[in-house]
Amino acid sequence: MTFILEGVHHVGITVRDLERSRDWYTRMFDLTPDAINHGSGPELAQGVQVTDAELTFSMLRIGSTRIEFLEYQVPVGDDFDRRNCDVGATHVCFEVDDIEGAVADLTAKGAVFSSSPIEITEGHLTGSKWAYFRDPDGIQLEIWQSPR
CATH class of the missing domain: 3.10.180.10 (2,3-Dihydroxybiphenyl 1,2-Dioxygenase, domain 1)
Known part of the structure; x- marks a missing residue:
């Protein structure tokens, strides 16, 4: 191996409403959210593998790990519908x-x-x-x- 795995930086969760999720997690766990960021453009769309992607995102730090919330304005995604036994459910x-x-x-x-x-x-x-x-x-x- 030519690199050193140093830990988990963050876990990303796509949400319907960034503000609602930030408020809910802040209230539930007494956390302080980071700034809200915006992203769009061809590099982002290619990187996230979503055509014409436009999104806002923000992180919450828990110890040395973060949870990143992403809200896609374009395209608007489907609601979460996974059962715990479904492949890809996390x-x-x-x-x-x-x-x-x-x-x-x-x-x-x-x-x-x-x-x-x-x-x-x-x-x-x-x-x-x-x-x-x-x-x-x-x-x-x-x-x-x-x-x-």
Whole structure:
């Protein structure tokens, strides 16, 4: 290998409404969003593989990683419709120190979890707990607590 993989810089999520997503994630996780940026032109369209692409984007920093939100003004994309079992479906997992406290806090802020936290009882992840919920666009999110 001729390069060094240094980590994950960001995870990109295409959203319907950039401001709504920035506000929702900021409120849910007490984060501060970066500036809103705009992009268009032939280089961008070629780079993102979307003809005539025009978009706005912004990042939220979580530790050393970022989530990038992208809203395409041109073309307007389809709504998210993936099930967790569909090829290409992804999710973002946030590590928390207290999953029960996180579920209570996020639920009070409007999150809807698909179940109570589930504890892993076998294998090398024994003692870990996780729970799924979705953002306003239906993007799958997860919170995770490692064993204490």
